[in-house]
Amino acid sequence: MDSSDLGGKAGKYRMDQKKIDRINELAKKARTPEGLTPEETQERAALRREYIDTVVGNLARELDNTWVVDYVLLKKEQPLYPVYAYRDGRTQAVLDEVHGILPFEKLYERTGIQFQPFNTVYQLYADKKAGRLAQADDFLMIPEYLLWKLCGVKAREYTNATSTGLVNAQIREYDPEILSALGLPETMFPPLTAPGTVLGPLKPEIASEVGGQTNVVLCATHDTASAVEGIPMEQGEAPFLSSGTWSLLGVKLAQPVTTPESCKANFTNEGGVGYIRYLKNIMGLWIIQCVQKQLGISFAEMVELAKASTYTRIFDVNDARFSAPQDMSAEIRAALAETGAPPATDADLINCIYHSLAYCYGEAYREMEAVTGQHWDKLYIAGGGAKNATLNELTAHYTGKQVVALPIEATAIGNLKIQMNIH
Numbered sequence: 188m189d190s191s192d193l194g195g196k197a198g199k200y201r202m203d204q205k206k207i208d209r210i211n212e213l214a215k216k217a218r219t220p221e222g223l224t225p226e227e228t229q230e231r232a233a234l235r236r237e238y239i240d241t242v243v244g245n246l247a248r249e250l251d252n253t254w255v256v257d258y259v260l261l262k263k264e265q266p267l268y269p270v271y272a273y274r275d276g277r278t279q280a281v282l283d284e285v286h287g288i289l290p291f292e293k294l295y296e297r298t299g300i301q302f303q304p305f306n307t308v309y310q311l312y313a314d315k316k317a318g319r320l321a322q323a324d325d326f327l328m329i330p331e332y333l334l335w336k337l338c339g340v341k342a343r344e345y346t347n348a349t350s351t352g353l354v355n356a357q358i359r360e361y362d363p364e365i366l367s368a369l370g371l372p373e374t375m376f377p378p379l380t381a382p383g384t385v386l387g388p389l390k391p392e393i394a395s396e397v398g399g400q401t402n403v404v405l406c407a408t409h410d411t412a413s414a415v416e417g418i419p420m421e422q423g424e425a426p427f428l429s430s431g432t433w434s435l436l437g438v439k440l441a442q443p444v445t446t447p448e449s450c451k452a453n454f455t456n457e458g459g460v461g462y463i464r465y466l467k468n469i470m471g472l473w474i475i476q477c478v479q480k481q482l483g484i485s486f487a488e489m490v491e492l493a494k495a496s497t498y499t500r501i502f503d504v505n506d507a508r509f510s511a512p513q514d515m516s517a518e519i520r521a522a523l524a525e526t527g528a529p530p531a532t533d534a535d536l537i538n539c540i541y542h543s544l545a546y547c548y549g550e551a552y553r554e555m556e557a558v559t560g561q562h563w564d565k566l567y568i569a570g571g572g573a574k575n576a577t578l579n580e581l582t583a584h585y586t587g588k589q590v591v592a593l594p595i596e597a598t599a600i601g602n603l604k605i606q607m608n609i610h
Contacts, residue, residue, distance in 0.1 A: 213227055214231075217231070255350045256351065257307075257328070258326050258328045258332075259329065261326060263324065266332075277313045278310055278312075281313045282309060294308070294352065295445060295449075298349075298354060298365070298456075299444070299455065300455050300456065302453060307328075311353075315371065328347050331344060337389055337393055340386040346407040346409040382405055383460070389403060404609065406601075410431075411464065411598075413598045414429045414570065414598040414601055416605060417600030418569050418593060425438070425564070426552065426563050426566050428548060429597070430570040431571050432473045433473065434469040434470070434572065435469070436555070439464065440456075440463045440464075442463065444465055452558050454467050455467065467554070469505060469548065469551060470504040474509055474540055475537075478516055481516050482533060486575070493537045496539075498531070501542060504547050544581075548566075552588065564588060566583075569593045570597060573595075574594040
């Protein structure tokens with residue numbers, strides 16, 4: 188019985204130790220000639236179900252704390268704890284050292300990945316400095332780890348790997364020059380696998396638990412890569428906004444853009460299913476989610492409050508101070524108070540968040556047109572944010588584009604589309 192810590196928030200799942208001891212006691216007795224009584228068999232089944240439900244429930248909550256840049260270090264096929272979430276601050280101490288070895292401009296030229304202090308390249312280097320990497324003989328990104336646990340096959344999936352900041356944008360494999368310069372063991376970075384690859388059947392014990400057997404397919408494990416596949420664009424390829432905890436505004440391109448201008452604008456070139464997802468990461472609905480929890484009201488109630496406000500001051504939603512503050516509402520008010528009047532009411536606070544997000548979308552759209560030299564007339568919005576009509580209207584206003592809102596589960600649809608195309 189183990190525990191998992193994904194960092195950030197409380198991340199340990201726990202079951203009463205007496206119950207765990209009882210599970211083990213019954214397991215040992217089941218292997219004896221005496222075996223279990225009917226009552227003990229029922230007891231074991233109930234305890235096992237409670238344990239599985241505890242693990243699954245808490246795993247689901249912890250996955251809300253992780254993102255595509257996070258991974259599990261392994262030693263002899265066992266995870267090395269803790270498993271950190273990207274909002275952990277341990278990378279701050281190594282950023283300058285990494286850029287002293289490989290200036291960010293050089294990293295961007297090779298990978299095309301925008302700077303984020305939590306990118307995997309910095310996390311792995313932090314683990315190297317802490318001695319954790321030397322203890323490991325392998326690592327898997329979180330989606331790859333979960334798939335491995337399901338079927339026993341390890342695969343390094345291309346779309347997710349591009350977000351590590353370690354994949355060469357041109358050759359679309361891990362970059363040996365970057366690995367060598369940073370002293371990262373090349374044996375831990377094998378060739379990448381394309382989404383749509385069949386990994387194999389479920390492990391027998393998993394198939395028994397879920398009541399059937401099936402093949403495990405490597406989808407586009409970067410959630411936005413699957414989401415973009417799930418967006419039904421009527422004609423041509425228009426820009427998209429995947430509006431969730433993070434907002435990702437971008438467009439499909441045949442080739443990466445790794446110019447100094449693109450680097451300065453902090454756009455990223457992430458892998459897609461046969462193309463490059465050229466986009467910008469924007470803080471997104473994380474700010475809304477934090478404030479919603481603080482206020483204890485529904486998202487619908489937040490929208491109605493915003494409609495009653497005329498306070499439309501703008502703040503930089505991408506400022507690092509909003510990444511993981513103790514009090515999001517207070518942080519926003521403090522930021523706006525530095526240059527003028529802060530929001531006076533909760534309605535003002537919510538309204539300025541919506542305006543600030545939409546303003547940022549508009550700025551990013553215009554930057555993308557300038558850097559790529561292309562022009563578009565539409566913006567497709569998918570994800571949870573597509574259900575917010577007020578935010579969609581503000582986005583149309585600040586971008587000056589026709590907004591096509593698709594309140595669909597684009598990530599799930601894209602995942603299914605990739606699996607359907609196998610056959």
